[in-house]
Each structure stands twice: as structure tokens, then as C-alpha cells.
Amino acid sequence: FHAPQGKKGVSVGEFNKLVFERINEAKKEGRNCDLSGTIFGDINFRQFNKDNPLPDIDFSDATFSGEADFSGATFSGKANFFEAEFNGKVDFLLAEFNGKANFSYTTFSKDAYFSSATFSGRADFHVVTFIGEALFNNKTFNKDGDFRHIIIKDKIRFDGVNLLKVSFIDADLRKIDFINCEWQKNLEEMFYMMKLGSLV
Numbered sequence: 001f002h003a004p005q006g007k008k009g010v011s012v013g014e015f016n017k018l019v020f021e022r023i024n025e026a027k028k029e030g031r032n033c034d035l036s037g038t039i040f041g042d043i044n045f046r047q048f049n050k051d052n053p054l055p056d057i058d059f060s061d062a063t064f065s066g067e068a069d070f071s072g073a074t075f076s077g078k079a080n081f082f083e084a085e086f087n088g089k090v091d092f093l094l095a096e097f098n099g100k101a102n103f104s105y106t107t108f109s110k111d112a113y114f115s116s117a118t119f120s121g122r123a124d125f126h127v128v129t130f131i132g133e134a135l136f137n138n139k140t141f142n143k144d145g146d147f148r149h150i151i152i153k154d155k156i157r158f159d160g161v162n163l164l165k166v167s168f169i170d171a172d173l174r175k176i177d178f179i180n181c182e183w184q185k186n187l188e189e190m191f192y193m194m195k196l197g198s199l200v
Contacts, residue, residue, distance in 0.1 A: 012041040012042060012043075019038070023057070032056040035057065036059065040065060041065055043066070045068075049073065056077035056079075057078070057079055061084065064084070064088060067090070068089075071094060074096045076099070078101075078121075082106070084107075085106070089132075092114045094115070096118050097117070100121040100122045101119055102124045106128050107131070114139060115137050124146045132154060143165060145166035152171075152175040156177070161182070
């Protein structure tokens with residue numbers, strides 16, 4: 001599972017089938033699915049929806065060399081993407097994270113979409129690098145969200161997002177668009193002062 005596509009004479013389709021079999025085996029046995037260090041080509045996880053959720057899963061240090069589609073995917077427990085690399089577009093449209101979601105130190109080289117995704121556990125985006133555009137809209141952070149020290153090469157947007165429990169300490173707010181977001185009152189004032197200071 002640590003071999004990239006094209007190695008060992010396995011096609012992308014065959015490789016993805018083996019990945020899904022490993023996930024289903026872990027679900028059946030009630031254990032964590034370890035896919036750390038795996039190198040993926042194009043892959044689609046949409047089959048793992050509310051009726052067929054993913055187990056605790058570890059994508060740490062994984063490389064997604066093609067497009068990764070997690071649209072509608074449901075993570076029943078922990079989702080670990082620590083130090084993962086997304087080299088193609090990634091889509092988490094309507095994804096549900098029911099446990100801790102760890103994206104810390106992850107790199108998104110292309111566009112990343114988290115439209116209408118829901119985080120029921122802690123969402124950790126600490127020191128994430130966004131090289132392409134990123135969109136977070138109609139999203140719910142039910143527990144803490146951590147966007148401290150994020151690195152933004154282009155722009156990211158938060159549109160209609162509940163940010164009551166989200167931290168942006170040491171993030172470059174000039175590269176973030178906040179549209180119709182919900183803030184705590186003291187955070188609204190702090191954000192205004194930071195914006196004002198950047199104009200002086």
C-alpha cells in the first residue's frame with residue numbers, strides 16, 4: 001500500500017479496489033484502518049456515506065497525487081491526515097467528520113473544497129499550507145477549530161461559517177475572505193482592529 005500508482009503492475013482501479021477492501025476489512029473487525037504513507041492516484045471515497053461510514057482512518061503522510069473526492073463521505077471516528085499531501089484537487093463537499101479531524105501540517109497544492117462539511121469533533125488545520133484556492137462555506141464547527149499558523153499562497157474563503165470556536169492566531173488575515181460568518185463579539189472587534197491596522 002505504500003507503492004505509487006504504476007508500480008507492481010497494478011492499475012489505478014485495481015489499487016483503489018484493494019484500498020476499499022482494506023477499509024471494509026477494518027470496519028468489519030472494528031479497528032483503525034491504517035493507510036499512512038500510501039500514495040494514491042485519482043480516488044473517490046463517496047461510497048463511504050452515512051449508510052456505509054468510514055472507520056477510524058489514518059492517512060498520515062499519505063500522498064494524493066491525483067484528484068481526491070471525499071464528497072458526502074462520513075467519517076465515523078477519527079480522521080488523521082497529518083502531513084498528508086494533496087497534489088491534485090480535493091473535494092470534501094457535504095463530508096461529515098464525527099470524530100477528531102487532524103489536517104495539521106497538510107499541504108493542499110491545488111484547490112480544496114470543504115463546502116457544507118460538518119465537523120462534530122475538533123478540527124485541526126494547524127500549520128496547513130494552502131497553495132491553491134480553498135473554500136469553506138456553510139460549514140459547522142461544533143467543537144474547536146484550529147487554523148493557527150496556516151500558510152496561504154493565494155486566497156482562502158470562509159462564507160457563511162460558524163467561527164465561534166475557531167482560532168486564527170498567527171494567520172495572515174489579509175489573505176482570508178470572511179463573508180457572513182458568525183463570530184463572538186470580542187472576536188469581531190479584534191478582527192476589525194487587525195484589519196484597520198493593516199490599512200495604516
